[in-house]
Amino acid sequence: MAHPTFFKKVKYEKELERDLAAEIIATPGGEKILSCLQCGTCGSACPLSVYMDYTPRKLIGMVREGFKEEVVTSFAIWLCASCYECTVRCPSGIGVTEVMYALKRIAIREGIYPRHFPVPVLAKEFLKMLKGSGRTNEFWLVLRVLLKTAPMKLLTSWPLGLRLWQRGRMCLGSTRIPKAANEDLRRMLEVIEASTGGPLKSPLPVTVGAQPSGGDLKKAA
Amino acid sequence: MAYTYFPGCCMHGFARHCQDSLYAVFDALGLELRELPEWNCCGATTYISVEENQAFALGARNLAMAEKLGSEIVAPCTACYMILKKTKDHLARYPDLREKIDQALAAIGLHYEGKIEILHPLEIILRDVGVKGLKAKVKKPLRGWNVAPYYGCLIARPYALSEGFTLEAFDQLVPALGANLVDFELKARCCGGSLTGTIEEVGHRLVYILLHQAKLARAHCLVTVCPLCQLNLEAHQGKIKRRYGDDVTIPIPYFTQLIGMALGLSEKALGLEKLLVPLRWELAEKAFAAREPAAA
Numbered sequence: 001m002a003h004p005t006f007f008k009k010v011k012y013e014k015e016l017e018r019d020l021a022a023e024i025i026a027t028p029g030g031e032k033i034l035s036c037l038q039c040g041t042c043g044s045a046c047p048l049s050v051y052m053d054y055t056p057r058k059l060i061g062m063v064r065e066g067f068k069e070e071v072v073t074s075f076a077i078w079l080c081a082s083c084y085e086c087t088v089r090c091p092s093g094i095g096v097t098e099v100m101y102a103l104k105r106i107a108i109r110e111g112i113y114p115r116h117f118p119v120p121v122l123a124k125e126f127l128k129m130l131k132g133s134g135r136t137n138e139f140w141l142v143l144r145v146l147l148k149t150a151p152m153k154l155l156t157s158w159p160l161g162l163r164l165w166q167r168g169r170m171c172l173g174s175t176r177i178p179k180a181a182n183e184d185l186r187r188m189l190e191v192i193e194a195s196t197g198g199p200l201k202s203p204l205p206v207t208v209g210a211q212p213s214g215g216d217l218k219k220a221a
Numbered sequence: 222m223a224y225t226y227f228p229g230c231c232m233h234g235f236a237r238h239c240q241d242s243l244y245a246v247f248d249a250l251g252l253e254l255r256e257l258p259e260w261n262c263c264g265a266t267t268y269i270s271v272e273e274n275q276a277f278a279l280g281a282r283n284l285a286m287a288e289k290l291g292s293e294i295v296a297p298c299t300a301c302y303m304i305l306k307k308t309k310d311h312l313a314r315y316p317d318l319r320e321k322i323d324q325a326l327a328a329i330g331l332h333y334e335g336k337i338e339i340l341h342p343l344e345i346i347l348r349d350v351g352v353k354g355l356k357a358k359v360k361k362p363l364r365g366w367n368v369a370p371y372y373g374c375l376i377a378r379p380y381a382l383s384e385g386f387t388l389e390a391f392d393q394l395v396p397a398l399g400a401n402l403v404d405f406e407l408k409a410r411c412c413g414g415s416l417t418g419t420i421e422e423v424g425h426r427l428v429y430i431l432l433h434q435a436k437l438a439r440a441h442c443l444v445t446v447c448p449l450c451q452l453n454l455e456a457h458q459g460k461i462k463r464r465y466g467d468d469v470t471i472p473i474p475y476f477t478q479l480i481g482m483a484l485g486l487s488e489k490a491l492g493l494e495k496l497l498v499p500l501r502w503e504l505a506e507k508a509f510a511a512r513e514p515a516a517a
């Protein structure tokens with residue numbers, strides 16, 4: 001897999017993955033990407049664009065043209081903090097934030113994300129916890145994510161945990177909703193899963209040990 | 222008047238001090254909160270990064286249950302607030318999605334009408350108590366305090382505030398408490414959310430930008446309307462100080478803590494001792510004393 005900064009400037013027609021644009025257009029918020037003016041308003045408004053490898057404008061352009069590999073391996077999609085600055089300012093009514101979510105979903109679905117990278121791991125653990133107890137608990141969530149991505153970080157994170165604990169702000173107990181309610185919730189999610197075509201195709205492999213690194217883009221084996 | 226209350230996971234976890242102050246202030250203002258029984262997590266901005274349609278089911282179950290209790294639901298976390306509004310908006314605009322969600326709700330004996338209004342407690346206070354009403358109840362004006370309001374992203378984006386409210390209208394609550402309103406330019410700039418935990422270098426920078434600007438604007442405290450922003454802005458001040466060599470220590474109260482102080486409620490009832498960066502009455506006195514010579 002090519003490193004994003006060395007992507008080919010010109011692609012042959014057969015290398016382009018046109019399905020990507022179709023999938024985004026079918027997503028609520030992504031319908032109008034073909035009307036994108038490439039004006040760059042989204043990137044100018046984005047507080048994270050200075051840290052991104054591709055700005056939101058460029059990502060939309062690449063989605064349209066079928067540069068799937070570059071888009072789903074980009075660092076930018078994981079930096080998006082869902083602040084909606086881009087969405088409210090886009091003159092073409094494009095839900096840029098929704099497009100960013102859709103790209104994260106595709107990357108997670110296809111198992112493409114930097115190894116030991118906490119953003120997708122956090123998302124997956126969040127889902128697991130929510131399905132399991134109907135609610136989420138910050139403490140257990142952070143602990144699980146750290147154990148799976150960067151256990152060494154526990155060493156630098158515990159002082160904050162301690163300060164929260166001393167102030168009675170750490171909730172170690174279960175926050176689950178009553179069993180019947182949780183079953184209702186799971187039942188709902190199952191009905192939706194059945195109507196939208198099955199669970200995730202590839203479970204995310206997660207390895208414990210290394211520090212997260214933005215540049216270490218590898219396709220999960 | 223009683224409102225259906227959707228706390229969200231934070232208010233039951235690390236942000237219990239925010240919830241304490243919310244209850245205390247609503248009580249003092251003669252407003253009542255009734256927690257929605259058996260509510261589930263709204264999915265925040267995270268669930269949709271993995272599953273799209275299911276994310277809307279999470280919000281829909283809460284909205285359907287709340288509709289049985291009344292016409293409004295109050296969410297004090299701006300992520301919950303936005304997600305519930307987004308669920309309502311998408312279910313109204315995308316019939317395919319609506320059909321799937323309706324089926325799922327029917328499977329557990331629920332029905333969603335689509336009429337419920339989602340409100341933030343700030344909107345409730347402004348609408349049902351008003352600036353004048355609040356001013357009349359102030360017992361200990363925060364005289365001499367420079368208060369910078371920080372709203373973050375999701376209370377005003379991507380959906381408009383209800384009743385035609387603007388962030389500038391919210392700003393008026395600060396002078397109503399007797400404090401000086403600091404014109405804080407970055408009041409709707411992103412704090413980075415969970416990036417402080419996932420991509421720390423970037424997350425800290427985003428928080429630093431806000432704290433630094435607040436300091437430049439001579440704010441004594443930065444008041445938030447979201448428990449997530451509240452934690453994010455106060456929890457990393459030490460690391461930020463070390464990383465950038467700039468002391469940005471500043472208290473980050475939740476807005477009902479500040480209102481509660483002006484209403485004369487006890488520090489304990491407002492959970493003030495649970496803030497990581499302390500906020501005490503002495504601050505007011507010091508700030509006031511510092512102003513005195515200039516006035517003389």
Ligand code: SF4
Pocket residue numbers: 035036037038039040041042043056057060089090091092093094096
């Ligand atoms: S603001 Fe809208 S139209 Fe302009 S580049 Fe971004 S997505 Fe395209």
Ligand code: SF4
Pocket residue numbers: 042045046047048049056079080081082083084085086087096097100
């Ligand atoms: S929602 Fe994401 S892409 Fe859009 S402005 Fe915010 S961080 Fe940037």
